[in-house]
Every structure is written in structure tokens, then in C-alpha cells.
Amino acid sequence: MLLKENTYHQQSLLAxxxxxxxxxxxxxxxxxxxxxxxYYRHLIFNIIYDGVSNAYPITTDFFGEEKMKELADDFxxxxxxxxxxxxxxxxxFKDYIIEKRKDLCEQYPFLPDLLLFEWMEIEIFMMPDExxxxxxxxxxxxxxxxxxxxxxxxxxxxxxVHLYHPQKxxxxxxxxxxxxIHRHPDTKEVIFTExxxxxxxxxxxxxxxxxxxxxxxxxxxxxxLQQKNQLKKFIHQSIQNKIILGFKK
Numbered sequence: 001m002l003l004k005e006n007t008y009h010q011q012s013l014l015a016x017x018x019x020x021x022x023x024x025x026x027x028x029x030x031x032x033x034x035x036x037x038x039y040y041r042h043l044i045f046n047i048i049y050d051g052v053s054n055a056y057p058i059t060t061d062f063f064g065e066e067k068m069k070e071l072a073d074d075f076x077x078x079x080x081x082x083x084x085x086x087x088x089x090x091x092x093f094k095d096y097i098i099e100k101r102k103d104l105c106e107q108y109p110f111l112p113d114l115l116l117f118e119w120m121e122i123e124i125f126m127m128p129d130e131x132x133x134x135x136x137x138x139x140x141x142x143x144x145x146x147x148x149x150x151x152x153x154x155x156x157x158x159x160x161v162h163l164y165h166p167q168k169x170x171x172x173x174x175x176x177x178x179x180x181i182h183r184h185p186d187t188k189e190v191i192f193t194e195x196x197x198x199x200x201x202x203x204x205x206x207x208x209x210x211x212x213x214x215x216x217x218x219x220x221x222x223x224x225l226q227q228k229n230q231l232k233k234f235i236h237q238s239i240q241n242k243i244i245l246g247f248k249k
Contacts, residue, residue: 020077047086048076055090056118059111062166071097071104087126094119110159110169117161117179120153124183125190127151132185132245139247141235145210147245152182154200162192184242191241198227199234203243210248 049072053060060068072093079096081089094115098105105111135147157177159169178195180203195203201219205211213235217228238244 048072051089052093059114091119110161113157113159114161120181121190124181134249135246136249137246142213145212145248147210147248148206149182149243149245155179182243
């Protein structure tokens, strides 16, 4: 059923006031008590702020509650959310800050990395379950092929937001940082692991197909004994925390 033109207009005004808090709009609303409308906007804004601050606790701690509320209000007023799910709304907040608040990103160059770092924990935790390949917990690292956990993603950062509180990050820290984020198949815990360029290469190769250690070593034809031992250590650790699920049956 189509809404009457006046009803649609009133609903649009209510939505606009809820987002902007512009008191001039209240004068155009019919059969509404101004005090009640203001209370309603306050409730909706609290939902927005709670969602943002809970999704970005490190960012909130860095900026402080007052500044974070200012950013949430800016986002609420000026961005038309596309998602219907409250838990996804902070992703749009991240995109809004990176795309529209260039002033902040210039003042704090690590901010895009920090927002992505915090958001990805939610995204990986909430991702749909991927069908896990068959694997065995028993096997020989040197001979048996290793099966990678499909519920993972490699992130690239210019700043070490995974290592330091933002107050301690300086311009000289700028570089190349690789972080793997994955969801443990049993506990559903989201885990971050720092990667080197070499271990990134291993993960990318295992993503294509299961490999054993001998096949992995071929990715590094000139590696030393120390480097080979480091690769073995990484694989052992990856099996323990379920970056690598186990061995191909």
C-alpha cells in the first residue's frame, strides 16, 4: 500500500530530524511532542555511538569519548547507511572516516590502518561459516600435505597498529607490515598473527593447494639451515593455532 503524500512527508521529516537534530524540522512535524522527539533522537544516536565505540575500542580510547561522539554525530548526520544490520554499521563508519575525514587521516596517518585492524576482527568473527576441507590431526610435517584454514585473510598495514597503542606510533614507524587474521574452527576466537614476506608467501601457496614441507621449501631455493628451521617453527605454530588445520587425508 502506498503511503499518503503527507504521511510520507512526515516520516521523511522525522528521519531527517533523527539524523541531524535540526530543531527547525520539529516545527514542521505534526502531532509530535518536541520533548519526545528529542528523546527519540537521543536514543537512536546512543545506538549509533555504542555500535561505533564498541567496534573501535582502541580508536575510542585514543580520541576520547567526546571526540568519538563528535565523529559519530558527523557520520550519523551526513552518511546514509546502506546496511540494515546494526553490527555492519561500523564498517560504513570506517569507510566514511577514511573517505570523508581526510583532515583526520592526514593528522593521524595510521588511522585508516587502525580502523581496518579493529573492524576486521568483527568481520572475521561474523563471517559465514566456510565449509572446512577434510583433514587429519595426525601427520608428518615433512612428508604430508598441509591443509589451510579457509577462514582467514591477510592484511597489509603501513603502520604497526597491531603492535603499538596509537599514542606510541610515530612517522618513522611507517613501513610494510603483514598481519594474518583467522577464526579458530573450534573456539571461533579471532586471532591475529604477524607475518613476514616469507610466511605470506607460504600462506598464499597453501591457499592455492595443500603442500608438504619439501614442496614449501622449493619456494625458497636459496634458504639457509636457519631459515628452514624458522619455516618449520612457523608451520608448527600455525598448526597449533589452526591457521593450518592439519594434514590432508
